[in-house]
Structure formats: structure tokens, C-alpha cells
Amino acid sequence: MPKVATEASKASKQAGKNARKGESARKSAVRKDTLLTPETLPAPVLAGRDFLSNLDMTAGELRAVLDTAHSMKRGEWRAVKPLAGLSIALVFEKASLRTRTTFDVGMYQLGGHAITLSNTEIGLGTRERVSDVARNLERWVDAVMGRVYLQQTLQELAQHASVPVINGLSDMLHPAQLLADYQTIEEGFGTDLRGRRVVYIGDGNNLANSHIHMGILTGTDVTIVTPVGYEPNAGVLMDAVRAGVKVTLTNDLAAIAGADVLYTDVWISMGQEAEADIRRRAFQGYQVTPEMLDTLAPHGIFLHCLPAHYGEETVPEATEHPKSRVFDQAENRLHAQKALMYHLMGDLKPRW
Known part of the structure; x- marks a missing residue:
């Protein structure tokens, strides 16, 4: 049966297109003197730390991350790739659309690389101990994001990995x-x-x-x-x-x-x-x-x-x-998580 578009759905679709065109025009209109350069990037305020809870940052650090997120959304970071040569492992026990897409695309836009690992592949706590997974990943990647069932899993990853661990969702908290x-x-x-x-x-x-x-x-x-x-x-x-x-x-x-x-x-x-x-x-x-x-x-x-x-x-x-x-x-999941990754990883240099 052919799909029939109602007038309301047509109007909604056109409004969405117009909004995207407006967003594109706004970003293309960013003045060159507002574009950041490697020399004008803000200092990362969470360098090397874990982000398992919003309380892992101070109010001042939150302000810096959100200011960066707003700046990224305005298109002011288009000329820089501050995470070039870095990588992040995205570990999923739970299904995801927004978390997977935005961390992956965000890492790409910052110049880095993301690798997605499902629990079928890893078997956190079943196929391998969580601590062993952490000790392996820290040798290969520069950060780990986990979208898991238990907050305890993230705490164990953070305890045993020397690289930053990000809470992409747990039973207890959803700070990103x-x-x-x-x-x-x-x-x-x-x-x-x-x-x-x-x-x-x-x-x-x-x-x-x-x-x-x-x-x-x-x-x-x-x-x-x-x-x-x-x-x-x-x-x-x-x-x-x-x-x-x-x-x-x-x-x-x-x-x-x-x-x-x-x-x-x-x-x-x-x-x-x-x-x-x-x-x-x-x-x-x-x-x-x-x-x-x-x-x-x-x-x-x-x-x-x-x-x-x-x-x-x-x-x-x-x-x-x-x-x-x-x-x-x-x-804004994209912009906010890009800002978070920058502030956690922005001081790192490629190890290879």
C-alpha cells in the first residue's frame, strides 16, 4: 500500500528541513576570527580523570565543559582536530542509538577514532573479568566509554584502567x-x-x-x-x-x-x-x-x-x-559529549 503523507506530516517534515538549513547557514556564517586554532583552545579541565558521575566535576569545571559544548555547537571548533591520533573504546552492554552515534561521530569530528565493542564480543565479567578487560583496553586506547547495567562495572573498569573511563549510562546514573x-x-x-x-x-x-x-x-x-x-x-x-x-x-x-x-x-x-x-x-x-x-x-x-x-x-x-x-x-548529546571528551583527553598525545 503506498505511503500517504498527511498535510501535518508534510509541514512537520518541511519545518525540519528548514531548521537544518538554518542551522547549516548559521554555522557557515561563523566569522573566521571566531574559529579556534591550536593556540587558542581552552585548557582541558578534567585531563586524565574518570567521569562516572556529574559530581566528578566541580561547578567551575561543569561551566568550562558547557561553555565548550556551546562553542562547538556554534561551529567554532571546525578548524581544529585536538584529539587527532587518539582513540576511544565504546563498550555496550545495553542497546544504543544516541550514545553510540554521538560518541562515535564526536570522536571523528575531533580528529580521533572510536571502536564499538558489544558485550557479545567482550562478555564483561563472564568471558573475561572486568579488571582484565580494563588492563587490555588501557594498552590500546586512550579512553573507555561504558554503557552498562551496573555502576559497579564502571567503577571496576576505572579502578583497573589507567585511561579515563566515561559513564555512558548505568543503573545508578546517566551523567553524560x-x-x-x-x-x-x-x-x-x-x-x-x-x-x-x-x-x-x-x-x-x-x-x-x-x-x-x-x-x-x-x-x-x-x-x-x-x-x-x-x-x-x-x-x-x-x-x-x-x-x-x-x-x-x-x-x-x-x-x-x-x-x-x-x-x-x-x-x-x-x-x-x-x-x-x-x-x-x-x-x-x-x-x-x-x-x-x-x-x-x-x-x-x-x-x-x-x-x-x-x-x-x-x-x-x-x-x-x-x-x-x-x-x-x-x-546536544553530540556537542556535550565532544566537549566532555576534549576536556578529559585534550592533554593526551598519541602513543604510537
């Missing part, structure tokens, strides 16, 4: 995602986010945990709205207590009203499929809809890290709503 999220938030609200209301609705999972960490670093007013029994990790909440930062936990959906940023994620993460029916019942009423977005502040925005399970935590009409920045957010 939050860099892109806050780049997107800054595009709407500027760099001083103190007092801005960020409301997360849904499962108190790795995203909720990392939002609490970013509230510590940026001064945003973070509220987590979950059903009873699905609150964020207690240890992460203690991080906020120790930092003297208030985090609001509630089951009341009224907390969404007037928010500057509304954020959601899937109710059923990879590895939780056996709990699917229980979770769907528990999260009834927590779906982000256009009507919910209409209750945000007039300038409020909606974010979702994707993939979206439409009909569960949100609906297509929400991700395509005028207040949605979901696809800007996805684009």
Missing part, C-alpha cells in the same frame, strides 16, 4: 545525558540557572539521580515527582543533604504547575521487563500530555532523554509540542 540536558536548558534560560524549577516526573531512576546531582552543581530547584515506592536512590539524596541543597520529593502532580523545565523518562528501563505490568499500573496518571505542558510556566520547556515509549510516559503530541525541546536535546 545530563550534560546535554543542561546545555539545552541553558539555550533557553541562559547560564545562570539558580532558582530555575526543574521538575522530573516518573521513575526515580538513573536520570532522577543525576538530576539531583546537577541541582547540586547548578543551583536549580529540583523536584522529583514519583509514585510511592519509586523514589530516587537514598545515597544520591544524601549527596544533596551533605551539599546543603534542598531537593523536593512528592507524589503530587500539582508540583508540575509553573515549572521552567519538565523532564520524564521511560517507566520500564532495559532489564526491568519482568516488572512491566506492575510498573504500568503504578505510573497511571504520570503520563506527560500536551495538557500537562500547558500548565508549565509560559517559557517552560519539556525534555525527554529518549527513546520514548509512546502511550506510557508520554505521547507524540507532547514530544512534538511547541514547548518540547526533545530533539534539540538529542542533538
